[in-house]
Amino acid sequence: MITISMAERTRLEKKYPEVFQPNFLRRWGLLVGAGLALLYLIFCWFFFSVGPALKNGRWDRAAIYVQDWYSWRAQPRLRFQDDAVVPQWSSRGQYAEGATIDWLTPHANGSMTATFGSESNRLEISTAQVDVYLDGVPYAIAITDDAALAPENAPPEIEQDGRKVLVNYGFAGQAEIRDNQVAVQRRFLGWANFLYDPSSPLWGNDLFSTIGLVFSSDRVVAEKSNAQLVLDEWLGNRAWQHGDILAKLMQTLVMAFVGTLFATLVAFPLAFIAARNITASRPANWLMKRSFDFLRSIDMLIWALFFTRGFGPGPIPGIAAIFFADTGALGKVYAEALENLDDKQREGIKSVGASPAAVNRFGVVPQVLPVFISQSLYFWESNTRSATVIGAVGAGGIGLKLLEAMGTNSDWDKVAYMVLLILLVVFLFDNVSNAIRSRLIGTTH
Amino acid sequence: MADIAHTSELSPASATLLQHYRGQVMTRRVYSVLIVLGVLAALVLAMNYANAANSGKFIERLPYLFDFLKSFVPNDPFEIVRAMFDLPSPYDDGSLKFDYTSDRYYIGDTFYIPHFIYQLIITVNIAIVSTIIGGTLAFCLCFFAATNLVGAGAVRWFVRRSMEVMRAFPEIVIAGLLTAVLSIGPIAAIAAISFHTIGALGKLFFEVVENADMKPEEGLRSVGANWFERVRFGIVPQVLPNFVSYTLLRAEINVRASTIIGAVGGGGIGEVFRLSIGRDHAAKTYAIVILLLVTIVIIDQFSGYLRRRLVGNPSFELGRGAA
Numbered sequence: 001m002i003t004i005s006m007a008e009r010t011r012l013e014k015k016y017p018e019v020f021q022p023n024f025l026r027r028w029g030l031l032v033g034a035g036l037a038l039l040y041l042i043f044c045w046f047f048f049s050v051g052p053a054l055k056n057g058r059w060d061r062a063a064i065y066v067q068d069w070y071s072w073r074a075q076p077r078l079r080f081q082d083d084a085v086v087p088q089w090s091s092r093g094q095y096a097e098g099a100t101i102d103w104l105t106p107h108a109n110g111s112m113t114a115t116f117g118s119e120s121n122r123l124e125i126s127t128a129q130v131d132v133y134l135d136g137v138p139y140a141i142a143i144t145d146d147a148a149l150a151p152e153n154a155p156p157e158i159e160q161d162g163r164k165v166l167v168n169y170g171f172a173g174q175a176e177i178r179d180n181q182v183a184v185q186r187r188f189l190g191w192a193n194f195l196y197d198p199s200s201p202l203w204g205n206d207l208f209s210t211i212g213l214v215f216s217s218d219r220v221v222a223e224k225s226n227a228q229l230v231l232d233e234w235l236g237n238r239a240w241q242h243g244d245i246l247a248k249l250m251q252t253l254v255m256a257f258v259g260t261l262f263a264t265l266v267a268f269p270l271a272f273i274a275a276r277n278i279t280a281s282r283p284a285n286w287l288m289k290r291s292f293d294f295l296r297s298i299d300m301l302i303w304a305l306f307f308t309r310g311f312g313p314g315p316i317p318g319i320a321a322i323f324f325a326d327t328g329a330l331g332k333v334y335a336e337a338l339e340n341l342d343d344k345q346r347e348g349i350k351s352v353g354a355s356p357a358a359v360n361r362f363g364v365v366p367q368v369l370p371v372f373i374s375q376s377l378y379f380w381e382s383n384t385r386s387a388t389v390i391g392a393v394g395a396g397g398i399g400l401k402l403l404e405a406m407g408t409n410s411d412w413d414k415v416a417y418m419v420l421l422i423l424l425v426v427f428l429f430d431n432v433s434n435a436i437r438s439r440l441i442g443t444t445h
Numbered sequence: 446m447a448d449i450a451h452t453s454e455l456s457p458a459s460a461t462l463l464q465h466y467r468g469q470v471m472t473r474r475v476y477s478v479l480i481v482l483g484v485l486a487a488l489v490l491a492m493n494y495a496n497a498a499n500s501g502k503f504i505e506r507l508p509y510l511f512d513f514l515k516s517f518v519p520n521d522p523f524e525i526v527r528a529m530f531d532l533p534s535p536y537d538d539g540s541l542k543f544d545y546t547s548d549r550y551y552i553g554d555t556f557y558i559p560h561f562i563y564q565l566i567i568t569v570n571i572a573i574v575s576t577i578i579g580g581t582l583a584f585c586l587c588f589f590a591a592t593n594l595v596g597a598g599a600v601r602w603f604v605r606r607s608m609e610v611m612r613a614f615p616e617i618v619i620a621g622l623l624t625a626v627l628s629i630g631p632i633a634a635i636a637a638i639s640f641h642t643i644g645a646l647g648k649l650f651f652e653v654v655e656n657a658d659m660k661p662e663e664g665l666r667s668v669g670a671n672w673f674e675r676v677r678f679g680i681v682p683q684v685l686p687n688f689v690s691y692t693l694l695r696a697e698i699n700v701r702a703s704t705i706i707g708a709v710g711g712g713g714i715g716e717v718f719r720l721s722i723g724r725d726h727a728a729k730t731y732a733i734v735i736l737l738l739v740t741i742v743i744i745d746q747f748s749g750y751l752r753r754r755l756v757g758n759p760s761f762e763l764g765r766g767a768a
Contacts, residue, residue, distance in 0.1 A: 030685075037577050044574050048567075048631045062626040251498050254491040261488055297741045301705045301715055302734055305722050310510040314499025388615045389702075392709045393719060396498070399617060403709060406621035419618055426613035 067171070068412035072192040076104070078182040080127040080143075084110035085182075094239075096198035103186060114184050116172040123167070123175055123182070130177050132158060132167050141165050141177055148177040191413050197238045202230065240414065245401060249421055251315045252397035255390070256383040258315075259322025264376045267327050271334030272360065278338055289335065295328025300386065301393060308394040318395035322383050330379060337371045338364070370440040377433040384429050388422060398422065517727045524728035529736060531559040534728075542726050561717065561729075565736055568713035569744075571634050571706075572699040578635070579642025580692045583608075586643065587650035588676055593659060605651075611644030616702070617709050624710045634711025638702050646695055653687045654680060686755045693748040700744055704737065 004012075013020045045051065074094055076087040087104065095101060105113045111126035120136035130141040130148070134157055142149045147163035159166045165177040173186040195210065196202045201220055205213065213220065214227045221229055235243035273279050274288035303324045307317035346363035354362070391399025402418055405411040455463060496503050519525055520536050527534050527545055534543040548560035558566070588594050590604040616637040623633035662679035670678070707715025714733060721729040 037581075041574065041577060044570060047570065048574075048635070050632060053627050053630055053632055057627045059626065062622075065622060065625060247498070250494065254495050254498075258488060258491050258495060261484070293742070297738055297745065298734070299701050299704050299737055299741065301701075301708055301718065302737065305708075305719060309513045309722065310501075311499060311503065311506045312501030314501070315495035316499040316501070316503055316506075319495060385613065385615070386705075389617055389705050389709070392617045393705065399615075402615065402617055403621065406618070406625065409625055415618060415621075419615060422615050423610065423613050427609070430609075430613075 065409070065412050067187065068410070069416040070191075070413075071171075071187050071189050072413060073173070074101075074184075074186045074188070074192075076184055078112060078114075078125055078184060080180050083127050085112040085125050085127065087112070094192045094198065096203050099198075099204075104184075114175070114182075114186070116169040116186065121169055121172065123184070125182055130165075130182060132175075134158070143177075143179060146179050148179055191240075191417070193237070193239050195237070196233050197240075199238065200233045200236075202233050240417070245398070245414075245418060245421070248391075248396070248398045248401045249418075249425065252318075252387045252391055252399065253384065253425065255315045255318035255322060255387040255395070255397060256380060259319045259387075260326060260376060260380040260383050262319070262323045263326035263330050263379070264372070266323075267330035267334055268372065270327075271331050271338055272364075274331060274335040275338035275341075277341060277343070278360065278364065289332070292328045292331040292335070295324055296332060297328075298325070300325040300390060304390045304393050304395050313394055313400070314396045318387055318390050318397060321390055321395065322387065326379055326383065330376065333375050334368075334372055337368050337375075341367060374437045374441050377437050381426075381430055381433050384426055517725070517730070519728035519731060525731045525735065528726075528728040529559060529561060529732040531557065531561075541724065542729075545729075561714065561733055561736055564712075564714040564717050565740060567631060568703050568707055568715065569700060569740065571631050571638065571703040571711070571713060572696060575635050575638035575642055575703070576692060576696040576699050579639040580646055580688075580695065582639075582643045583646035583650055584688065586647050587654055588680070590647065590651040591654040593655055593657070594672075594676065594680070604647075608644045608647040608651075611640055612648065613644070614640065616641050616706060620706050620709060620711055629710050629712060631712050634703055634706040634713070637706055637711070638699055641702070642695055642699065646691060649691045650684075650688055653684045653691075657683050690752045690756045693752050697741075697745055697748050700741060 072094065076089050078085050078087050080086075085106070087106075089095065103115045105115075107113065109126075111124065113122055113124055115122040120133060122133045124131035124133070128143055130143065132139045132141060134155060139151050139154055139158060141151070141158075148165045150158050150160045150165045154160070157168045159168070163179065167175040167177065169175075171187055173184065175185070176183040193203070195205060195207070202210070202213070210230055214230055216226065219229075220226060224232070235246075237243075270288055270292075273284055274292065276282075276285050279285060300321050303321035304317060307320040311317050311320070341364060345367060346359055349359050349363040387395075387397060388399040388402070391397030391401075392403045394400070398418060398421075402415060405414045405418065519528075524534060524536070526532070531545050531549045533546050537543045545560075549557040550560065550563040551557045586604055586608065590601050590608065592601065595601055619637040619640055620633040623636050624630075627633060657680050661683065662675050665675045665679045703711065703713060704715040704718070707713035708719040710716075714737065718730070718733045718737070721733060
């Protein structure tokens with residue numbers, strides 16, 4: 001170990017005072033900043049009353065909603081009618097009329113068996129008694145005239161709730177046994193009827209059998225070819241609304257594309273007026289820059305709501321909102337790029353007697369065009385995302401569709417589907433615009 | 446510019462050169478024209494599509510666009526001031542339109558914060574809290590995505606992909622899910638905006654880290670510092686000004702985001718604005734527009750001033766920050 005002498009130490013301390021005696025801000029700035037931020041967060045915890053809100057949150061529902069993203073529920077009501085158990089499906093039933101359901105078997109004597117994942121977890125339902133099998137152990141639930149009664153020795157999965165009995169099979173589902181019906185919820189992984197809805201002639205086909213159908217010569221329906229039928233039935237799927245969702249996604253993309261393109265086309269000439277080194281009129285520069293600031297400072301929300309009032313819901317208000325907000329933002333960025341221009345090229349062209357228009361065309365545009373286009377591409381990318389939100393406030397597109405699906409609180413699988421589509425499109429566009437940008441300005445990230 | 450005359454006087458070698466040059470210029474022009482035509486065709490198609498999909502047609506609606514503004518005139522200009530500061534209106538007829546006073550937020554018995562200003566405070570606070578939370582998490586994550594600090598490709602890949610997902614994930618879905626669980630309120634907005642901020646700032650942060658000077662890190666490595674110490678004393682001091690500057694830019698963007706999220710269920714000024722414009726409350730709407738405009742200008746100017754002090758005066762890549 002090398003030790004340094006006292007003299008050497010004082011010499012070093014004298015020579016580099018900023019290292020050994022940093023000022024207060026350098027030394028403690030980070031810590032003080034973090035402390036203040038923490039204090040502020042604690043204040044906001046109370047300001048937004050986060051604690052009570054979290055406590056009153058319906059977290060049991062949250063679990064169901066999240067499960068709905070990647071799984072689906074079949075929920076028939078098994079009604080007791082004249083000594084027989086009759087299944088009744090809601091209008092959103094996931095099975096076609098008369099289809100055989102492998103987990104719900106009717107018996108000749110009018111009773112019914114519902115299995116939850118395996119034979120050892122099942123319900124034997126008859127109108128007088130329901131036998132609940134939990135891991136192979138049967139528990140008899142008596143059905144009286146006005147109640148369903150759980151046995152005394154019932155495990156916690158079977159719960160007496162007033163006059164009804166709740167049975168919980170975990171992820172596989174649950175059942176609510178009453179005096180006149182059993183409401184069954186059976187949950188499966190995946191998305192039900194993603195390809196075709198139960199009313200379609202193609203219902204029951206999976207992806208592979210669909211591909212087989214497309215290439216087979218036997219027509220399912222006489223009027224049209226199989227490929228046409230598959231496309232029509234898929235797009236017209238009433239449960240998933242593929243056609244509608246794709247059209248709405250297209251609207252959102254159109255909003256971002258047209259809005260950004262128009263903003264680019266308008267901001268381009270205006271930026272030349274705003275740039276001090278190009279237009280030698282201070283009032284014109286000032287006026288242009290302030291108009292950019294004004295357009296930029298009005299929130300996109302305000303533009304969107306304003307034009308939704310004007311044009312009615314649809315992509316046009318979205319386009320207009322993006323156009324107005326981004327003309328300001330792009331104009332500002334463009335003007336800054338123009339003001340940081342290399343003057344040598346302009347001087348060279350001026351020196352051979354070119355007109356002002358020619359000076360701009362050959363001395364300025366070639367320098368700034370790559371920068372301009374790459375900035376516009378950034379805006380395009382970011383607008384693809386913001387068009388979703390703009391849509392939700394009324395401009396239409398996939399945003400509104402998402403909001404509607406979330407509003408029902410039971411279409412979370414559709415929400416997941418739309419989120420996947422949006423992620424896919426955003427990644428695609430990111431990569432396309434990155435590729436164009438790196439070709440233009442030669443940097444890759 | 447491509448036309449250079451006097452070909453007859455050129456040597457054969459130069460003539461070939463000129464011929465190739467002209468050929469290349471021609472190809473370039475053809476490509477440019479093709480690209481412009483392609484973009485224009487896409488534009489026309491897209492606009493037709495948008496027009497067909499819209500409920501009101503562009504050309505039909507255009508002359509009536511400002512009709513809505515004509516009916517949207519407050520009774521007198523002071524109505525806007527009254528709506529802004531919750532003063533009683535002389536036109537009060539008991540309807541919601543002229544009822545400015547009932548939503549006052551009282552502190553004590555006499556002092557109150559006007560309704561819209563209170564909502565604005567909520568919105569701005571949502572933005573600041575989300576920026577702090579998102580920025581902190583992005584700060585913690587970004588070092589694991591930088592090539593010069595983390596050797597394991599799998600870790601980098603995972604961190605970067607999760608940042609991309611967080612960036613691209615639609616904010617309204619997070620807000621909507623939390624609204625369904627927690628009911629309407631600012632927590633949903635905070636969660637949604639923070640989530641997006643992690644992704645957006647994380648990407649900018651790790652790019653800054655990758656461009657950092659590695660000499661201090663090397664020096665620390667030579668005296669046996671561990672990974673944490675090297676990052677803390679070798680990298681963080683270099684990148685902090687840039688980090689803070691990007692975070693400030695993000696705060697500006699988040700104020701706008703929190704008004705929009707507010708309109709779809711996050712509470713705050715966005716929701717109040719959507720309601721008032723929907724109900725044709727002219728004076729209230731103008732009051733909110735003015736308040737929002739002033740707030741955004743103040744925040745932009747203040748954060749611009751701070752950023753200039755921190756990292757000089759670079760021509761800021763605004764679009765990148767917005768991504």
